[in-house]
Amino acid sequence: MERFVDKKDVKFIESILDGMQDWVRVIDRDDNIIYANRAMKEEFGEKTIGKKCFELLGQSKPCSNCISKRAAKIHHTFQREEKINGRIYSVRSSPIVNKDGKVEACVEVLRDITQEKLMEEKLRQQYNEMKHDLQIARMMQYNLLPGAGKLSNNRVEFTYTYIPCEAIGGDFFDIYEIDDSHVGVYVADVSGHGVPASMLTIFFRQAMNKSLLSPSKALKELFLKFNHVKFNEEFYITMFYAIIDTEHMEITYANAGHHALPMLITDGQLEILNAVGIPISNWTDNVEYEESKQKLNPGDRMIFYTDGVIEAANEKGERYGDVRFKEFILKHWAKHIEIFNTKMVEDIYHFKSQGKAQISELLDDLTILIIDMKN
Numbered sequence: 001m002e003r004f005v006d007k008k009d010v011k012f013i014e015s016i017l018d019g020m021q022d023w024v025r026v027i028d029r030d031d032n033i034i035y036a037n038r039a040m041k042e043e044f045g046e047k048t049i050g051k052k053c054f055e056l057l058g059q060s061k062p063c064s065n066c067i068s069k070r071a072a073k074i075h076h077t078f079q080r081e082e083k084i085n086g087r088i089y090s091v092r093s094s095p096i097v098n099k100d101g102k103v104e105a106c107v108e109v110l111r112d113i114t115q116e117k118l119m120e121e122k123l124r125q126q127y128n129e130m131k132h133d134l135q136i137a138r139m140m141q142y143n144l145l146p147g148a149g150k151l152s153n154n155r156v157e158f159t160y161t162y163i164p165c166e167a168i169g170g171d172f173f174d175i176y177e178i179d180d181s182h183v184g185v186y187v188a189d190v191s192g193h194g195v196p197a198s199m200l201t202i203f204f205r206q207a208m209n210k211s212l213l214s215p216s217k218a219l220k221e222l223f224l225k226f227n228h229v230k231f232n233e234e235f236y237i238t239m240f241y242a243i244i245d246t247e248h249m250e251i252t253y254a255n256a257g258h259h260a261l262p263m264l265i266t267d268g269q270l271e272i273l274n275a276v277g278i279p280i281s282n283w284t285d286n287v288e289y290e291e292s293k294q295k296l297n298p299g300d301r302m303i304f305y306t307d308g309v310i311e312a313a314n315e316k317g318e319r320y321g322d323v324r325f326k327e328f329i330l331k332h333w334a335k336h337i338e339i340f341n342t343k344m345v346e347d348i349y350h351f352k353s354q355g356k357a358q359i360s361e362l363l364d365d366l367t368i369l370i371i372d373m374k375n
Contacts, residue, residue, distance in 0.1 A: 151183060155375075203229065235281075253293075256279050332344070
């Protein structure tokens with residue numbers, strides 16, 4: 001130590017190093033230990049000084065990838081992990097440069113990181129288990145989605161895109177036959193993302209009454225069931241629910257706070273299915289939902305979606321937005337339903353990436369459900 005520091009400062013520096021729990025040693029250019037702090041001497045004995053550095057690691061020759069050699073060669077600090085007596089240490093080596101700019105020795109600090117590595121491995125195992133569970137949950141969530149195509153009621157054809165922003169999402173939707181002439185369809189969005197949101201979708205699917213022919217009554221019944229469970233105020237569901245009467249070619253609908261209002265295209269003319277209503281929540285004790293009706297014609301196309309579509313943003317913070325969405329629909333509405341769906345998703349991602357090869361991730365779940373009325 002005295003070779004590198006004035007004698008009057010030696011005791012002060014040694015008192016600092018001896019107060020450290022980490023092992024500290026100084027190694028000369030010939031691999032000899034010329035200094036060791038108290039913690040290291042207590043572990044390896046007073047005869048530590050004078051030994052070769054690699055001997056303390058239980059080796060008979062220098063390490064093939066000695067970081068002190070590298071540190072001395074290019075005047076830079078290096079770090080690696082080393083196993084000593086069954087424990088794991090982080091070894092950090094820094095060069096000691098004399099007044100002439102030459103490296104005379106290296107100081108190594110060895111920190112016991114065994115517990116940290118064990119914790120890291122435990123966290124990794126827990127993460128892998130959670131990832132596996134999420135993959136199963138994701139598969140189950142996808143299995144609950146309707147099969148794209150035609151219902152047995154051949155007057156309705158549909159397709160969809162569902163892209164959760166996380167492993168599992170909070171968007172959900174369905175289209176199903178109530179009876180021979182009525183088809184139920186809804187699109188909904190749960191507050192939040194991930195596991196809490198997906199758990200709320202489970203409640204919804206169990207509580208939803210699919211037999212009612214009145215959307216407003218179905219929403220009110222769902223609202224009352226939600227309040228009975230007494231969820232926290234931060235949890236709520238927005239939902240647009242419609243029933244298509246294929247015999248009389250009419251759609252009846254009601255809305256529970258879903259801002260992404262469906263669009264109806266008839267002969268190139270776009271109409272919004274306007275409806276308002278409070279989300280399925282516990283924000284009030286009781287609520288009434290209004291119903292609206294709209295005539296349908298063969299060839300009509302309806303687009304149900306969630307706000308993840310119009311809120312998709314690029315790197316500049318610009319949103320895809322209602323205007324661009326409507327412009328796309330009016331330009332491509334006559335295309336086959338599958339082509340229309342594919343091009344719509346491509347347009348959203350092209351907007352997000354601004355033509356770049358790497359596509360940015362979604363910040364919200366994205367759901368699009370397209371329904372065509374057939375002859």
